[in-house]
Amino acid sequence: MPKSVVCKARTAASLWPALGLTMLIATGNIGLWWYWNQPSELPGFSGKVRGVAFSAFRRDESPLENEFPSASELAADIDQLSRFSRRLRTYASGESQLIPELAAAHGMNMTAGAWLDRRRSNNRIELDALFAAAARFPNIDSAMVGNESLLRGDVSSGQLIGYLDEARKRLPIPVSTAEPWHIWLKHPELARHVDYLTVHLLPYWEGIPRRSALRSVLERYRQLQKRFPGKHIVIGEVGWPSNGDRFRHAIPSQSGQARFIREFLLMAERENLDYFLMEAFDQPWKETAEGRVGAYWGVFDAYREPKFALTGPVREDEDWWQKAALSALLAIFPMLWFARRFARFRLTGRLFYLGLIQLVASLWIWLLSVPLQFYLGPIDWLMQALLVPAEVAILAILLILGFEFVEVIWRRNSSSPRSPLCRARRRTAISPTTRSGACAISSTTASSGSACTTATSAMRSSSTAP
DSSP: OOHHHHHHHHHHHHHHHHHHHHHHHHHHHHHHHHHHTOOBOOOOOOSOBSOEEOOOOOTTOOGGGTOOOOHHHHHHHHHHHHTTBSEEEOSOSSSOSHHHHHHHHTTOEEEEEEOOOSOHHHHHHHHHHHHHHHHHOTTEEEEEEEESHHHHTSSOHHHHHHHHHHHHHHOSSOEEEEEEHHHHHHOGGGGGGOSSEEEEEOGGGGTOOHHHHHHHHHHHHHHHHHHSTTOOEEEEEEOOOSSSOOBTTBOOOHHHHHHHHHHHHHHHHHHTOEEEESOSBOOGGGHHHHOGGGGOOOSBOTTSOBSSOSSSOBOSOTTHHHHHHHHHHHHHHHHHHHHHHTTTBOHHHHHHHHHHHHHHHHHHHHHHHGGGGSOOOHHHHHHHHHHHHHHHHHHHHHHHHHHHHHHHHHBOOTTSOOOHHHHHHHHHTSOHHHHHHHHHHHTTSTTTHHHHHHHHHHHHHHHHOO
16 A cells, blocks of 8 residues: 555544544533533512512613603503513603503503702702692502602702602602611601601612622611501612622622522512512613612613523523533634644643633633623723733733643653654655765764765765666
C-alpha cells in the first residue's frame, strides 16, 4: 500500500478521537448549564389575587416626561389584569379617568389614589379628580390620599391630616393614606384621621434576606395590629424585586420574587390578609428615583409578559438551554481544530484546554446576555458596544496564556516515536543538499562526525557516476 495512502488513513483516523473529546466537553457544558438552572419546586397558588398595585406606564413612557399610556394600552392592561386580580390600586386620579371606567367594565373594584407632593396646586387637582371619579364610578370603593408623602417629606403631618379630613368629609367611602410601617409608628396621630391603615411592607428596602422576608412581613403586620388595635390594616404594597442591585442582605432575583409572591399569597389566604401586590407591571421610569431595582417589582415585565407562573416549578433563567446550546456551538469548531492539530499534547492537557475553550465561549455568551436582562437606554447600549471588544480581548488573552500553560505542562517528549511509514515518507521529501547541509552542521559534534563524512562522500560518488 502506498505510503501517502497510509498517512492519509492515519490522519482521517485521528479525527474520531478529536471529535469524541470535543463532544465530551460540549456535552459537559450543557450539563453544567442544566445543573445550575435546576427548577425550584415552590408551593403553588390558584385563583385570582386579592389586589394589585397598578401603574400603567410602558417601556418607554414616563410621567416625569409627560409621556402617558394611550386608551388602547390602558384597555389592554386592565383586560389582562382582570384575569389575574380582583381589584386594582391606583396612585393618581388626575392622569386618566379611563381606568375606573375600564375596571368597571371588567368587573373590578378599585382603591383610587390621589398623588400628593410639594406642589400644592397639583395636590388640589388630584383631590378634585379623586372626588369626581368616586362620585361617578361606584366600583371605586375606597380612596388613598397620598402615597409615602411623609416618607419623602413632601408634606407635613399637619398638611396630610388636613387633606385626609377633607377627603373623609367629601367621600362616602373609606379613606386612608399609605406609608411604610415605621412612619405609622412615628406618627400615630394619623390613625385618628383615616378609616383604615394602609402600610407598605417591602423587606428588600430593609436589607432583609429573602429567606427571612416573609417572616418580617408578618412581624411588622402584627406590630401594627398591636399598636392600633381594632383598626383594619391593608397592606398597600408587598413584594420582592426580580432584578437590580443588592441592598445589604437583600438580593433581587426572579426565582426569589416567585418564591416570595407564592408564599405570601398562601400566607395571606391563611391569615385573611387584605393586600395589594407590588406591582402589576415593571416600571423602568422608576430607576430615576429608586435606582436600578425600582424598575423590577412587577409580576409582569414592561412588555406585559409574565415573569413566572403561580403554579409549577420555577427556574432562575428560563432561557438557559438557548445559552447552553449557543455556547456549545460557538466552541465546537475551535475545540475540534485544537484536538486534531495538537494531538501531540497529553490527554490531560488536551482535556484541560478544550475545557478552557468551552469555558471562554460560555463566559462570553453569559456576558452578552447579562445586559439583556435590564431595561437599557441609548447610553447603556453605547457603553455595552464599547465593552464587547474589551471582553473579546481579555478572553483571547486567557486562551493564549492557557495554551502556553498546557504546552509547558502537558506536551509530550519531542523524541516520542512516530509512524515508521510516515517518517520514511518525510525523509524522502528532503533534498540531498538539505541532507548534506544537515550533516555538515552535525559534523561539528564529535559523536556524529564520521557518519556525516561517510554520507557526504557517498552522495558525491553517486553524483559523478556516469
